[in-house]
Amino acid sequence: NKLYKAFCPGPITFILKKKKKSKISKIAAAGNKTIAVRIPKHRVIRNLLNILKFPVAAPSANISSKLSPTSAKDVFDEFGNKIKFILDGGQCKIGLESTIIDLTNKPTILRPGSITIEKIKRILKKKIKIKKSTGKINAPGQLKLHYSPGIPVKMNKKNAKKYQALIGFGKNFKVGKNCFNLSKKGNLQEAANNLYKTMRKIKKRNFKSIAVVKIPNTKIGYAINDRLRKASSK
16 A cells, blocks of 8 residues: 555556456456556556546567567557557656566565665565566566567677677767667666667667676666666576
């Protein structure tokens, strides 16, 4: 209830126990005894929910293990005519998927996001666990290889080879034809917003792989590094 009051509507997903006599479809819950619930903030989807008058089961608008879209164009580029309609709410403001927290037992972060562990700790005033194992998949984003742009990703690099694109961060990052800066100001929020857009741009320019400089592992930077680790897995 405290987390709901502090962060909803917004980019946080709660994993909750499903009641035995729940009317929620087993298909929507992927056969699990838990459900993932989020109350979105964007006015377009909120207007849709007001019209529908019932909850919506909404999987990610991307092919499994691939980059999440941050615009309607990304969705169309990935699916083309395979889907009939796209609800265009403009460019995503945050750029990363929601924070997922499991509340079925001790609060555990299953996927970091813009609502950071520090923010959650301040509200709950207790220790928060972070799931690091790649065992049972009980929430989105837990595949070993995930958020992949379709080409290899290498983390914590200082330079790129000729065939590589180099993703940088901060005002001291060099400029070049193969260089892409997530935030010239060194702003982690801006970097998060630009991460998937930049990786898509690099893929379209036919680079063979991506090298990424070290990104500060603090605040939303922790979520950025989580996505990069998953993208760089083999």
